Amino acid sequence: MTECLTNKKVLTKGNYAIANAAVLAGCQCYFGYPITPQSEIGEFMSGKMQELKRGYVSAESELAAINMTIGAVSTGVKAMTSSSSCAVALMQEGLSYAATDELPVVLVSVMRGGPGLGNIYPSQGDYFQATKGGGNGDYKLIVLAPSTVQECVDLTYKAFYLAQKYRNPTVLLADGLLGQMMEPVEFYEYPYPEIDTSSWALTGAKGRDGRIIRSYGPLADDRCVFLEKLYAKYNTIEENETQWEEINTEDADIILVSFGSTSRNVKTAMKMLREKGIKAGFFRPITLYPFPSKRLHELSQNTKKFITVEVNMGQMVNDVRLAVNGKCPVELINKGVGVPPSAKEIVTRVEDLL
C-alpha cells in the first residue's frame, strides 16, 4: 500500500484508504487494538508511522488506545485511533472525557454486527453509539458517514480538520462493507488549513504558568457555565457544518433517507422508482451529527412520506421523525445486519408501503 502516497488513482480497500488519508492529513500518532473488520488500518499504520518516524503503539486495550490518543492530541498534534462496534463500546468513557476536555480526537469506527460480540458482517447498528454516545453526561461528537471509498479519503481529511477547528472529538463512521470494499480512489494533499493549537496545547510551561486540561469542576455553578459554553459550540457546529446529499427531492412524493454504504443501493432504487413513474427523492445525511434536521423539516412541508433505509433495527429513523415532527409519515425499511438490501428489494418494499 505504499504507492498510495502518490496523487495517482489507485484501486484500494476502504480501510487502507482511511489509513493512507490519515497519514497524508498529517496524523502524527496512531494507537489501536486489532478488531475485525478494521484491522488493516492498524496494520498499515504500524509500518507507515515507523517509516515516517511518527508514533505508533499497539495498545494493550481499546481503553488504552483512546486514552493514548487523548494524550497525543492534548499536545496539539493530530492523532487517531480506530476500532469497531463492541470495542468502540470500550472507548465511550474516553470519548466523554475528550468531548468535555475539548480535545480533537479522531476515531474511525468501522461498524460490524451487534449487540454483544455480534458478528463480522456489515452493519449500521452503531448509529446510536456514534451520535448519541455511550459515555456519561451531555456531550456531542461530530460524526461523518462515508458511502464510497473515495469519501473514506475525503471525510478522513475532514475529520482531522473539524476535530481541530472545533476542538471536538470526531468520528468517521464507516462499516465492514466500506472497510473491505475495493474501489478506485484518488489521494491528494490535505486540503484544509492547519489549525493553530498553541493557545491551549500542552507543550511544557516554557515562560508561562502550567495549563490544566480537565473536566472536573468543583462548583455546580461553574459546570453550568461550562456546559452552556459547550452547547453554544455545538450550535455553531450545527450552523456551519451540517452536510448532506439530496437528489430529486423538490417534487418528490416520497423521500428515501439513508446513510453510509446502504445509501448506494437506495440511490439506485430511487432512480428505478422514477422510471416506474413514482416521484421518489433521495436524501443522504453525510454528517450524522450535526444531523440535517432543518433541511428534512423543510422538505416535510411538500412531500407525502419519508422512508428511511437502514441496516439495523431502526435507529436513524428516530432522528428523521424528530426532524419531520409529525408533518408526514416516516416509515422504515430495514435489515438487521449484513449486506444492505438490493435496489430491487428496496423498490419492492417501497411499493408495498405506498
Added chain:
Amino acid sequence: MSRIVIDKEKCKACYLCINECPKQLIKISNDTNKLGVHTVEFNDPDNKCIGCAMCAMRCPDLAITEVYRG
C-alpha cells in the same frame, strides 16, 4: 542565628513537626487560624535552633516555608 518561618494559615494542626524538632522548639499555640485550629508556633528565646530543617521536611502542608542556618 538559626530560625524557621511558619505560615500559620497553612498549618492544619497535624503536629508532626513538634516531635521532629531535636531541640523541642515547636509548641501548640493558643491562637487559632482561619481553619479554626490551634496552629504550631516557633518558640526559641535561647537561640537553640540549629537550622536542621527537619521540621520543614516533615511538614506535609508547606506551612514551614523557610529555614535559616547560621
Added chain:
Amino acid sequence: MATQVFKLPESLKGDVKYSFCPGCDHGVAVRLVAEVLDELGVRENTILAASIGCSVTIYDFINVDSLEAPHGRAMAEATGIKRARPDKIVFTYQGDGDFASIGLAESMHAALRGENITAICINNTTYGMTGGQLGPTTLVGQVTTTSPTGRNVDYYGYPIKIAEHIALCDGTAFSARVSLDTVANIKKAKQAIKKAFEVQIHGLGFGFVEILSTCPTNWKMSPEKAHERVRNEMMPVFKPGIYKDVTVQN
C-alpha cells in the same frame, strides 16, 4: 549571616494551600516531586498526566502543563503525550488504586514497552478519596469500609507488591519502594524520585517509585500513629528498597 537552607520549591504554584487532610503524606510527596523538577531544571519542559483520587489534586499545586486522565488511564495518556512529544519530560502521579487496580494493565504495559515515562505511585493501602475502601494494596487483616472484619485472604485475596512487579518488566529502568515515615526516609524518597526522572531524561526506560504513605483520616489514627503503622505493619510486607536500577547493573 544566616543562610537559607529550606525554601518552597519553585515548581510549586505561588502560595499553595494543599487540600489534603491534616497529616497526609501526599503533601510531602508532591513537594518532593516539585523539588526534583527544580533540581533537574525541567519544569518548563514537563507534562503531567494526572489520575483520579486524592492524587489528582497535584495539578492544582504543581506549576506544569497537566492533563486529567480517567481513572486508571494516566499511563495511557502519558504514553500518548510522550509518543507525540518525545522531547518532553512526562510523568504520572497516581494512587495505588489508580496505578495497580483499575490501571494495572496500562501500568504494566507501559513498563513492558519501556516507555520513557516516570510514574510516582502513592501506596496508602486504601481508597482514600472515596472513604477508605479495600484496595489492591490493603494489608491482610486490615479493616476497611469494605472489609469490615479485616482482609481475610480466603475471601478477598492478597495485596499486590507493586515495585517488585514493575521491576520484573524488561522495559523498566528503575523501580523502587520508599517510605515517608521519617525525615531520613523522606530524603531517600527524594533521591529515588530523582533517579526515576533521570532514567527518563537519559532515555533508559520506565522509571517507577512506589511511596508508602499515610491516610490518617481513613485509618482513623493520628498522623504520628499513622507513621508508626507504616513502620510496623506496612514496611515488613512492602519492603523499601531499589528493586531494579539499570544504571547500576550496567
